[in-house]
Amino acid sequence: MALAGNPNVGKSVIFNQLTGLNQYVANWPGKTVEKVEGILYFKGYKIRILDLPGTYSLSAYSIEEIISRDYIAIERPDVIINVVDASALERNLYLTIQLLELEAPIVMALNQVDFAARRGIKVNAKKLSELLGIPVIPTVAISGTGIQELISKAVEVAKKGFEARTRIRFGREIEERIEKLELTVSQKLPELSRTYPPRWIATKLLEKDANITEKVKKYPMGEEVLKETEKLIKEIEEIHGEDSAIVFASERYSIANKIAKEVVEFVVPPKVTLGEKLDAITTHKIMGYPILALIMAGVFTTIFFIGDIFIGILEEVFEHVISITYSSLYALSPLFADIISNGILMGIAAGVTIVFPYIIPFYVLLAILEDSGYLPRASFLMDNLMHKLGLHGKAFIPFLLGYGCNVPACIGCRIMETERERFLCGFLVVLVPCSARTIVILGLVGKYVGIEAALALYLINLVLILLLGRITFKVLPGEPVGLIMEMPAYRRPSIKTIVLKTWTRTKSFTYMAFPIIVIGSTILEALKILGFLQPISEIASPLLVNWLGLPKELAIPLILGVLRKELTLIMLSELFGTLNFAEVLTRSQMIVFSLVTMLYFPCVATFAALVHEFGWKKALTTAFVDILLALFLGGLAFRVLEVFI
Numbered sequence: 066m067a068l069a070g071n072p073n074v075g076k077s078v079i080f081n082q083l084t085g086l087n088q089y090v091a092n093w094p095g096k097t098v099e100k101v102e103g104i105l106y107f108k109g110y111k112i113r114i115l116d117l118p119g120t121y122s123l124s125a126y127s128i129e130e131i132i133s134r135d136y137i138a139i140e141r142p143d144v145i146i147n148v149v150d151a152s153a154l155e156r157n158l159y160l161t162i163q164l165l166e167l168e169a170p171i172v173m174a175l176n177q178v179d180f181a182a183r184r185g186i187k188v189n190a191k192k193l194s195e196l197l198g199i200p201v202i203p204t205v206a207i208s209g210t211g212i213q214e215l216i217s218k219a220v221e222v223a224k225k226g227f228e229a230r231t232r233i234r235f236g237r238e239i240e241e242r243i244e245k246l247e248l249t250v251s252q253k254l255p256e257l258s259r260t261y262p263p264r265w266i267a268t269k270l271l272e273k274d275a276n277i278t279e280k281v282k283k284y285p286m287g288e289e290v291l292k293e294t295e296k297l298i299k300e301i302e303e304i305h306g307e308d309s310a311i312v313f314a315s316e317r318y319s320i321a322n323k324i325a326k327e328v329v330e331f332v333v334p335p336k337v338t339l340g341e342k343l344d345a346i347t348t349h350k351i352m353g354y355p356i357l358a359l360i361m362a363g364v365f366t367t368i369f370f371i372g373d374i375f376i377g378i379l380e381e382v383f384e385h386v387i388s389i390t391y392s393s394l395y396a397l398s399p400l401f402a403d404i405i406s407n408g409i410l411m412g413i414a415a416g417v418t419i420v421f422p423y424i425i426p427f428y429v430l431l432a433i434l435e436d437s438g439y440l441p442r443a444s445f446l447m448d449n450l451m452h453k454l455g456l457h458g459k460a461f462i463p464f465l466l467g468y469g470c471n472v473p474a475c476i477g478c479r480i481m482e483t484e485r486e487r488f489l490c491g492f493l494v495v496l497v498p499c500s501a502r503t504i505v506i507l508g509l510v511g512k513y514v515g516i517e518a519a520l521a522l523y524l525i526n527l528v529l530i531l532l533l534g535r536i537t538f539k540v541l542p543g544e545p546v547g548l549i550m551e552m553p554a555y556r557r558p559s560i561k562t563i564v565l566k567t568w569t570r571t572k573s574f575t576y577m578a579f580p581i582i583v584i585g586s587t588i589l590e591a592l593k594i595l596g597f598l599q600p601i602s603e604i605a606s607p608l609l610v611n612w613l614g615l616p617k618e619l620a621i622p623l624i625l626g627v628l629r630k631e632l633t634l635i636m637l638s639e640l641f642g643t644l645n646f647a648e649v650l651t652r653s654q655m656i657v658f659s660l661v662t663m664l665y666f667p668c669v670a671t672f673a674a675l676v677h678e679f680g681w682k683k684a685l686t687t688a689f690v691d692i693l694l695a696l697f698l699g700g701l702a703f704r705v706l707e708v709f710i
Contacts, residue, residue: 066105066112066219069164070148071157072119073438073553075176077525078206079148080116081565083216093453107216121156123163124274131276136139137169139259145225146148146215148174151181151188151203151555154329161197162195167234167261172219173201174211180554185333207559234625235316238304242297243267251295253286261582271301272313340555347439353446360439364430365520368503369511372422376508378642379422383414403594409587414644424500425571431469432566436558456481460490467497468569471667474499475674485541488679492687493534495667495675498526501630502663508634510659513647522659529664529694541687592621612696613661614703615654626662627669631664654704657699 084103101116117136118129137145147164149157164171173189194201200218204211234240246267251258257266257280269277271294281287298309305312347356387410393401434440440462449459460481467474471494478490498506511519539645592601605620622636641649650658666688667675675684 066223067115067117067136067142068148069117069137069160071121071150071160071315074148074150074157075206076119077174078147078559078562079146079174079204079212080114081562082206082209082212085565086270098454099480105216107220110220115506118508120160122160123167133169137164137167143170144219145169145171146174146219149177149179150184151175152184154188155321155325156392158324161315161319162233162317165197166265166268170222170225171199172215172222173197174215175201175203176206178203185331187330187331187332189328194322196324196327205560207556211623230524231281232321239301239312239316242271244410246270246294246297249290254281254284257281257284268313271298272310273298311400328364332477342443343555347442348445353442357443357446362520365523366516367430368426369507369516369519371426374514375422379417383417384644385411387414395629401592404587404591409583413583420568424504425567427469427500427503428567428570429563431557432563435566438553438555441553453531456490463494463664464497467494467499468503469500471497471671472493472674475678478678488659488683489534489537489541491675491679492537493530495687495691496526496530496533496664496672498523498663499630501668504631505634505662505667509646511654514652514655518656522656522663556657608696611658612700614707615658619658623661624710627666628637630662630668653703653710655705657703661699663697664691664698667693
C-alpha cells in the first residue's frame, strides 16, 4: 500500500498509526529524497506501507512528483491510499484526478473531517465515492477514527485491482485529440504502453511534460509520435488561446470544482476559531517576532534544565559502575581494566550522560513544533530576514532542522527553488549548531559557565550566519524568489505522534552515533596507553596553545570530533579522566573550545551530504571556509575573554 496526498493532510499521521514502531527510513535509489516504509500486520496479512513524498500534483516540476508517479506506474502498488483534507477538498482533488488518470487502484481517506466540521464544512462521502468511482472512508487520523475501516477497504480493493468505474473526461475538443494520440501511442510505443497507460502518456505529451517527452524520444518510433503531438498541441492552443499545459491544468481544476460543489455543504457560517485567533497573533507583523524569540529561547532553556537534571543522576550511576568494574578487573590485568573501564565503559557512560539528556528533550520539542503547525508560521515571520540573505522564509525550515542534525538540513535545502538558493542555504545551514554541537555548548558552557554564556554563543552564531549570508549573497548574485507555501491549520499535537517521531529520531541517532562514540573512546584509551597522544599534541601545540589559548591535549578531541561533534566532549572526559570539566579547563577555555567546535569542519556525515547535494568542489569550499572561520574567531575570542574574564 502506498500513501499519496498533499503536504499537511495527515498522511504521516496515518502512516504512524498503521506502522507504529515497525518503520524505517532510507533514500529513494539515486535520489536524496527520503523514502519512508513500514510494516503492518492486519487480519493475517503482512502489508508493506510506503509513505510517498507529499505533493500537490503528479506533474514533472519536482523530484518528489516524478518519484511518486513513477512508483505508482512502474512499481504498481496493490493499492493507493489517497489522503485528502476534507476542509480543502477542491484543492486536494487535483491530485486525486491525476491518480485516477494513472489508472491506479485507489481508496480515499477523507481525513480531518472533525476539523472540517468545526469550520462548518460537511462532505457527503457517499456521493463523493459515486462521482469518483472509488471507495471514500471518512477518517480522523490523529485519533485513529476510521483507520480500521480504511485498511479493510484497501485490502478489499487490492484483491480486486483497478476497476475503471469512472474515467476522467475533459472537454470534447481535448478528448478527441487525446483519443487520437492514445491510438498512435498504443501502436508505435508498445513497450512504453506496458509501463504507463497509453491514455496517460498521450495526455502528458499534450500538456508538454518534459519527463515523458524525453522517454518517448528514446524509442525508434518516438519522433513520429512527437511530430503528431506537436500538431495536436497546436490545434488545442489555437482553440483555447492558451498554452496546452495551462489548458489541461484548467480542465482538471474545473472537474475538481464541479465535484466539490456537488458534495460539499456549508452547515453553519464558520466562526472564528481559537486556532484562527492564535494564527492572527503568531503571524502578526509585530507580536509574532517576540513570540518566535520566546519559543526559541524556551526550547533551548528547557533542553538545558531537563538535561542538567538527568546528567547529575546518570553521572553518579556510571561513576559507581566504572569504579566497581575497574576494581574487579584490575587484579586480572591492569591493561585490560583500563581498556574496558576507561575505554569502552567510559565511552558508553559519556554517551549516555552527555548525549541523551540533551538530545531527547530537543527531539520532543521539535516534534511538538512540527505537529502543532507552528513551523510554517515561523517561516512566514522569517521571510523578510531570509530575503536579506538572498533566500526566503522556507529556508527557515532547513535552518531549524539544522538544530537537530545538519544532514537532513542539507537535504532539506532542496525545497528552495533555484540552484543558487539551494547552495546558499546549504552553505549557511552547516553553521547551525546541531544537537551534537548543542551537547558541547550546553554540557560545557551552559553547565560550568552559565546558561547566559551558552545562549550568547547561539546569538554569535546567528549574527555570523547573517553576516556570511549577506556576503555570500553578494558573491552569488541573483534575485531571491518569493515565498509561496501552504499555512496548515493549528492542531493539538498528538502524544502518540510525538513519541513515535522522538523514538525514530533517537533510534537513528543512537545507531549512527553510539558505535562511533564507543570505538573513538577505546581508540583514545589505546593511544594513551601506547604513548601516541604526546607527539600529536606537540605538533598541534603552536596553533592550540599560542593562538587559541587551549591545552595542547585538546588536539585529539578536535581531530576525532570530525567523526561526530559530541565526540569532542566525550573525548575530553576520556582524556582527563573526569566528567567535571571545571577541574581541567578555565571558563574562557570552555567558551573558546565550544566556539571552535561549533564552527569548524562539519562532521563526516554532513560533509557527505554536502558532496551528494552540491558536489566535491562546493563541499570542500564550504568546509575550508568553516575551518578558517573557526580558527580566526576562536583566536579572537581568546584575546577578548582574557581581558573580560
